[in-house]
Amino acid sequence: MPEILLTIAIPTYNRGKFLTRCLQYILLQKDTLDEVELIVSDNASVDDTADVVQEFIAKGLKINFLRNEINKGADFNIAQCYNSAKGQFVLTLGDDDVLVKNSIPHLLALIKSNADAGVIFLSSVGIAGVEYALSFDDKLNYKVYETPAAFLHYITYYVTFISGNIINRKAIEAIDINKWIGSNLVQVPMILTAIKMFSKNIVVTSVLLGVQIDNTGGYNLYDTFGRSLNEIVVAVFNGKFEKYQRIIIDDLFVRFFPIWIRHLQKDNKFDTNAKPEEIKKLLRYNKYYKLTVAPLLVLPANLNVVYFYGIKLFGMARRKTLLALNSK
Secondary structure (H helix, E strand, O other), X not given: OOOOOEXXXXXXXXXXXXXXXXXXXXXXXXXXXXXXXXXXXXXXXXXXXXXXXXXXXXXXXXXXXXXXXXXXXXXXXXXXXHHHOOOOEEEEOOOOEEEOEOHHHHHHXXXXXXXXXXXXXXXEEEEOOOOOOOEOOOOOOEEEEOOHHHHHHHHHHHHHOHHHEEEEHHHHHHOOHHHHOOOOOOOHHHHHHHHHHOOOEEEEEXXXXXXXXXXXXXXXXXXXXXXXXXXXXXXXXXXXXXXXXXXXXXXXXXHHHXXXXXXXXHOOOOOOOOXXXXXXXXXXOOOOHHHHHHHHHHOOHHHHHHHHHHHHHHHHHHHHHHHHHOOO
């Protein structure tokens, strides 16, 4: 039996339609799966999820179907995917995301030639609808980063992006993932641990991943990306690795929070009476808070827009500079 190089594990709950699309893209690559383990972990769905899985098994996909008797929460289901994986590398793939046609053989070849990598990060494109038209038919382009700092300056807060990070299983075995259940970011400690354990990490610049647009949520944005992410980053990057903490957290303030604050304001979903105090409580410790976040909470609408685009330009320039300095 061939060695399992890659586990593709799909946590799912009541999204049979999305799961169908996800599995269909994998079925299109059925002849390339000899070294791939496929897992679907169902968190006690009450829709047609079980029927969808059986349908694809009948079509020839070898799926290890895990089904929880009760809904144990998204974090538990995600942790179960990682804990059950047997592959040398593990991708926990969102059920609403897809690996484009012809992507899997390229990933297997990349793993074979880079078994000493910690994380392989996948570039992505936004998708909508259920068409099976995404395909990759070109030479695979990727960049190898030889230091954790250089890699982190590229992906920064995308360490939270579960479908975009393929992890060396040795990192999963090195920590107790279950202690992070309830953080809404249970995957992040393993991703950070992999980056820390292996100096070599890879960014695939060719687009191999399709990501469903505007289909995440169900958590408090500021609590998850403020308190929880900070706690995880500090816990994993401690001691001699402490210097890596600021790379992720600072970029949250410069590029992530301003965009989401503006997004919520535009959609009239921003509670101007409650949210500012919550944000201040969670985020004000950061050196960029007064420059990038605080003004957006108090400026009038017309100045708010101007200031937001100023922050955006600053963030782009800062990122370009840091990438140049850390790519030498």
